[in-house]
Amino acid sequence: NPFRSQQPEKITIGMTYIPNVQFAPWYVALEKGFFKEEGLDVVFDYRMDIDALQLVAAGQMDFAIAGGDQVITARDKNIPVTYLMSLFAKFPPSVIALSESGIRKPADLKGKRIGLPLYGTNLLAIKAILNRAGIPESDVELIDIGYTQIPSLTEKKVDAVVGFANNEPVKLRASGYDVTQINAWDSFSLVGHGLITGEKQLRTSRDTIAKMVRATIKGMQYTLDHPEESLAICFNNLKELGPEQQALEKQVFMESLKLWESDYTKAHGLGTSDPKAWEDSQQLMLDMGLITHRTPIEKLVNFDFLK
Amino acid sequence: MTAPAIEVHHVSLAYTSIDTPELLDIHLSVEDGELVSIVGPSGCGKSSLLRMIAGVLEPTSGHIVISGNERKRGWAELSFVPQDSLLLPWRTVLDNVCLPLELARDTDQQTIRKKAQEALALVNLSGVESKYPRQLSGGMRQRAALARALVGNARILLLDEPFAALDALTRNQLNLELLRIQAQTGITIVLVTHNIFEAVFLSDRVIVMGENPGRILGEIKIPLPKPRTLKMIGTPEFSHWVGTIQDLLETGWGDQDEH
Amino acid sequence: MTAPAIEVHHVSLAYTSIDTPELLDIHLSVEDGELVSIVGPSGCGKSSLLRMIAGVLEPTSGHIVISGNERKRGWAELSFVPQDSLLLPWRTVLDNVCLPLELARDTDQQTIRKKAQEALALVNLSGVESKYPRQLSGGMRQRAALARALVGNARILLLDEPFAALDALTRNQLNLELLRIQAQTGITIVLVTHNIFEAVFLSDRVIVMGENPGRILGEIKIPLPKPRTLKMIGTPEFSHWVGTIQDLLETGWGDQDEH
Amino acid sequence: MNTKRNSSYPHLHKVIPVMAGLAGFVAIWHLLSNLYEPFILPSPAEVAERYRVLLDNHQPLARHFWITCFEALAGFTLAVITALPLSYYMYRHPFLDQLLTPFVVGIQAVPIVALAPLLVIWFGFGITSKILIAALVAFFPIVTNGLVGLKETDPRLRELLQIMGASRRDIFFKLEVPSSLPVLFGGLKVGMTLSVIGAVVGEFSGAGKGLGYLVNLARGNFDTPLIFIGLIALAGLGLGFYLILSLLEQIFMPWKKKSML
Amino acid sequence: MNTKRNSSYPHLHKVIPVMAGLAGFVAIWHLLSNLYEPFILPSPAEVAERYRVLLDNHQPLARHFWITCFEALAGFTLAVITALPLSYYMYRHPFLDQLLTPFVVGIQAVPIVALAPLLVIWFGFGITSKILIAALVAFFPIVTNGLVGLKETDPRLRELLQIMGASRRDIFFKLEVPSSLPVLFGGLKVGMTLSVIGAVVGEFSGAGKGLGYLVNLARGNFDTPLIFIGLIALAGLGLGFYLILSLLEQIFMPWKKKSML
Numbered sequence A: 001n002p003f004r005s006q007q008p009e010k011i012t013i014g015m016t017y018i019p020n021v022q023f024a025p026w027y028v029a030l031e032k033g034f035f036k037e038e039g040l041d042v043v044f045d046y047r048m049d050i051d052a053l054q055l056v057a058a059g060q061m062d063f064a065i066a067g068g069d070q071v072i073t074a075r076d077k078n079i080p081v082t083y084l085m086s087l088f089a090k091f092p093p094s095v096i097a098l099s100e101s102g103i104r105k106p107a108d109l110k111g112k113r114i115g116l117p118l119y120g121t122n123l124l125a126i127k128a129i130l131n132r133a134g135i136p137e138s139d140v141e142l143i144d145i146g147y148t149q150i151p152s153l154t155e156k157k158v159d160a161v162v163g164f165a166n167n168e169p170v171k172l173r174a175s176g177y178d179v180t181q182i183n184a185w186d187s188f189s190l191v192g193h194g195l196i197t198g199e200k201q202l203r204t205s206r207d208t209i210a211k212m213v214r215a216t217i218k219g220m221q222y223t224l225d226h227p228e229e230s231l232a233i234c235f236n237n238l239k240e241l242g243p244e245q246q247a248l249e250k251q252v253f254m255e256s257l258k259l260w261e262s263d264y265t266k267a268h269g270l271g272t273s274d275p276k277a278w279e280d281s282q283q284l285m286l287d288m289g290l291i292t293h294r295t296p297i298e299k300l301v302n303f304d305f306l307k
Numbered sequence B, C: 001m002t003a004p005a006i007e008v009h010h011v012s013l014a015y016t017s018i019d020t021p022e023l024l025d026i027h028l029s030v031e032d033g034e035l036v037s038i039v040g041p042s043g044c045g046k047s048s049l050l051r052m053i054a055g056v057l058e059p060t061s062g063h064i065v066i067s068g069n070e071r072k073r074g075w076a077e078l079s080f081v082p083q084d085s086l087l088l089p090w091r092t093v094l095d096n097v098c099l100p101l102e103l104a105r106d107t108d109q110q111t112i113r114k115k116a117q118e119a120l121a122l123v124n125l126s127g128v129e130s131k132y133p134r135q136l137s138g139g140m141r142q143r144a145a146l147a148r149a150l151v152g153n154a155r156i157l158l159l160d161e162p163f164a165a166l167d168a169l170t171r172n173q174l175n176l177e178l179l180r181i182q183a184q185t186g187i188t189i190v191l192v193t194h195n196i197f198e199a200v201f202l203s204d205r206v207i208v209m210g211e212n213p214g215r216i217l218g219e220i221k222i223p224l225p226k227p228r229t230l231k232m233i234g235t236p237e238f239s240h241w242v243g244t245i246q247d248l249l250e251t252g253w254g255d256q257d258e259h
Numbered sequence D, E: 001m002n003t004k005r006n007s008s009y010p011h012l013h014k015v016i017p018v019m020a021g022l023a024g025f026v027a028i029w030h031l032l033s034n035l036y037e038p039f040i041l042p043s044p045a046e047v048a049e050r051y052r053v054l055l056d057n058h059q060p061l062a063r064h065f066w067i068t069c070f071e072a073l074a075g076f077t078l079a080v081i082t083a084l085p086l087s088y089y090m091y092r093h094p095f096l097d098q099l100l101t102p103f104v105v106g107i108q109a110v111p112i113v114a115l116a117p118l119l120v121i122w123f124g125f126g127i128t129s130k131i132l133i134a135a136l137v138a139f140f141p142i143v144t145n146g147l148v149g150l151k152e153t154d155p156r157l158r159e160l161l162q163i164m165g166a167s168r169r170d171i172f173f174k175l176e177v178p179s180s181l182p183v184l185f186g187g188l189k190v191g192m193t194l195s196v197i198g199a200v201v202g203e204f205s206g207a208g209k210g211l212g213y214l215v216n217l218a219r220g221n222f223d224t225p226l227i228f229i230g231l232i233a234l235a236g237l238g239l240g241f242y243l244i245l246s247l248l249e250q251i252f253m254p255w256k257k258k259s260m261l
């Protein structure tokens, strides 16, 4: 084939979760040939977020999906990773409670037992919500329930849980529970998960990064434009889903799409994020003692490839 | 009249196949207070017979009665010295000898140790109380096993070649000891031995066994007067009984060649 | 002239403390082709002496020379029958007897089995080849251990009470067998036994040991003509030598009471 | 003593309790499942139905099964071929024992997955790291039981073989191995089932295939019946391995009468 | 044979290899750490520095340590008091053995944390579920080695004790226990270190305290030196338990000469 003058470039992207409809842009980019157009041969690697993030920082992995808060935390520990573009334009965690509990707003959380994995993004979310609402942490009881949010809530082991706006509420409602949610994005303006890479890669493979960002944006746009088809593409990558799960995942998918865009991205384009939100969030994390020093914003996030 | 101490009723035993029984139609009875020896070629089933009497091996047919009762395992009045001593390796010699008294549970710890020490003295083993079995010589292990059997208040003593690993002098000494104990307490003793002199010297009756299959060739009453003394061993009468047993054994042995 | 088969040079042994040695200043030498018996009270250290000659127990002082060389463990020309038979429980009788030949590695599997079967026939154990040791009687185990020692091409045979668990007739038969083998092959044999008759009947020389500490009381040459026959056992000359040994043993035994 | 069974189905008396146990288990499970939401504890019927759906859609349960099977087996094999020599040398040289035991024990008490990035750097993204984790968890029981088994060797038999001129090699193969086999097999059984867990844990922390991945996926997808299918498959895998080892045990130790399954 | 050591520090020859091993380990670690970014593999010095900071800030490492220690110990104890009777009854009744072995093995091969929702509902978020998981993973090696040890009991000694009129109880305490102790202790050692892992895995899936939580927290904060502190504490915990068991072994088996640490 005379047109294949060069081998496609093999790159690995750390998905930091199990295969999921939320990764639709990349599945679509693969299926629709957006990666191929860019000359990329992409391998999806599914592993835990911290591991993927460290591997990206060490240059062992090309890209990963991570949250804006994780990038700030990592930089605080001198782990050189940089945010490239957002998938979730809104910070997705939220506090979820059964409607019958009467929890509607942060103030209602006083004196309640809140279950969450007591570390990482979920912990940040609840701290931010409480902080912004002026509720001292000692007024609530935070309980480490790992990732058992749904049974913990339905079995009333806790009054509220911290989960992801596009996940637990959807599943709870599908199981017939009436739930309310307090979204973290109202308190914490930072972006959620997006594409990250390492400082090393930024120095040496800017070309590849540009290709990757382009393909991802195309995938995102295509997904937004053709949700049904994109969902079908996702299901092709998720052979183990049963019909019930497919129905559920469809709702998760639809909820997720809503979080891909914010007022800011509508104004500045898909994948962008507000530098001011990064500053504010970093300040908030400093105030709460979650990080110890401030990282220059240009190290946290690189907008070059979105232009 | 009391019931015989041991009655073995037409007992047969087959370890593997009923067609090749190890023991065939063994029938014998041991009176209360009697000392009976069993002699016979190696592998004819003497140990197996003792184990059946002791209640740990089921006869394939026939049955065994002890002191008028159906036999069972764990008869307080029955003591056993196995052919290969079998001391518990994790217990010192003294603790090994204490074992039957511990199991009987009717004496305090101090009395138990005193009795055990006495029994060890009886078999010439004073001084090695705190050694472990692996630190003993073969003969010392055998004597420890004998002490263990003598320490309780058994009414029936089953001894499977208890003196095989002992030198002649120690053997003689223990032979006399055994006779003294029996005279004193009137216990019943069944002794397996390969030493025909010993059998004649100790026994009221000698049971001669043959092999292929294991069976009783004959019983010989030893009418030597009691108490027995070492001097008797030289006498013509003694030699006569030794000869009788030897002849009987050889008959059985002759058998074998025909097979 | 060839070197003596075994030279034991002023060997002492103390298992626990040098102040209470188990063996004191043992000095003896066994000529090539000689049959020497060791008799002595139980626990005097006969087995320990044999283990030292076999090279698995270090003397506390003194040294031992085998066929002119410093002794070591694993001498191809040395065979050992331990006091407690010690068959490998996971091997059948036949495989147990094959073991020394397997270790020698100079014969093919088929020859090994043939030789092992012959050795088993020699000790009257044909027919139980495929049994496991736990299925054997005490005497059968002992004979299997003997067969295992005889199967190789050892030039020196160390036998620790190899006939203790055997009936008189089997014992006699194996005694004669041993003498025949020795006459045929000229091997050197050291035999520990408690049977003084056996010692006199078999030996060129009898070493009498005493105890506390274990030591040599004396050596007695047995000048009975060879080949020996069972008939000799009755003769006055035979009785004389038995008596001599008994007297010597009793001296040593008398000692004990003084302690 | 052991009378032969005359039954024409000689293994029936072994199969019956197993079947009875299984039936009892399913019954209890069914009763329990009535008490909880299906997404917490699905009933056996729901799980069976989910399995049917899985099969109908030609979904790749078998592939996941065989991948985990392979990882566990490879890890176990790796553990065996490293643990056995190690336990032997630790047995021969108490110095080595003292030197290495702290590390063997220490590694054992540490959740290896917490070092996942290092494992990836050293062993790549593929199944190598899963095999390694499986090997690591299977390692300890094998070393320990190997060592205990060797230490139980009868010193009198060793002496005897030495007298017979046995080389170290002979003593190893003809004495130490057969004498420590019963204890060693205990360690192998424990190690074998642990290697399944090890493979799964490795898959949990990053994989795109295997039963651990399937379970993780099902957890993320809120697909409790599928979790149970994964767990049942894992239990089956562990049992299969156990059965194979039990058979090997009977083959390698013909001198023992076995009563167990 | 065993000449007494004249040294006035009788245990020095045991401590030296341990120290040497430790020094070698730290040296290798130090060299390795030069090859990798500190957030992948921090150097010993960096970990020590992090530890100093931890202490300076009065952060609750000790609390986490003792909580995991307690969970592991409680789980281990629970495993012992259930496993020992079980192995005994399985030994006595082969029927029970056949009935229960599939479940014991099956549970072993299943990642219990996958049942976290059930565990939460049944045992809450407290330490009960961690203790239970620790007990579950410690259970199998103890049962297995208990069973193997019991099966190795010399049948001739059993016969002898039966003749002496020993009750089942006597035979158990005076024969079966001492005779199976060496093998059982192997199982206890394996079970003990596994119980640490069990507790940690339990903490991983939701605890709020304990070393497993600490490691998880450190991972959430990308605090690699703290991860290593957690892992070292866990290794130390495992080693401590192992040491205690080794001591108990020597106390309970005075008839064995021990060479090991």
Ligand SMILES: Nc1ncnc2c1ncn2[C@@H]1O[C@H](COP(=O)(O)OP(=O)(O)OP(=O)(O)O)[C@@H](O)[C@H]1O
Binding pocket: B134, B135, B136, B137, B138, B139, B140, B165, B166, B167, C015, C016, C022, C041, C042, C043, C044, C045, C046, C047, C048, C049, C083
């Ligand atoms: N491993 C050991 N540790 C300590 N002492 C031992 C050990 N083996 C043997 N002894 C002691 O050494 C002495 C001699 O034992 P040995 O077995 O050599 O005697 P023996 O002459 O063969 O006796 P027997 O005729 O009873 O077999 C005995 O007092 C015994 O207690």
Ligand SMILES: Nc1ncnc2c1ncn2[C@@H]1O[C@H](COP(=O)(O)OP(=O)(O)OP(=O)(O)O)[C@@H](O)[C@H]1O
Binding pocket: B015, B016, B022, B041, B042, B043, B044, B045, B046, B047, B048, B049, B083, C134, C135, C136, C137, C138, C139, C140, C165, C167
């Ligand atoms: N557990 C067993 N399984 C099968 N066969 C056995 C078993 N125990 C003994 N035998 C066989 O039973 C026969 C008699 O054995 P037993 O031990 O009773 O003989 P014995 O008369 O005591 O011999 P010895 O004088 O040699 O001790 C032997 O042929 C032996 O092989």
Ligand SMILES: [Mg+2]
Binding pocket: B046, B047, B048, B083, B160, C137, C138, C139
């Ligand atoms: Mg016998």
Ligand SMILES: [Mg+2]
Binding pocket: B137, B138, B139, C046, C047, C048, C083, C160
């Ligand atoms: Mg001896």
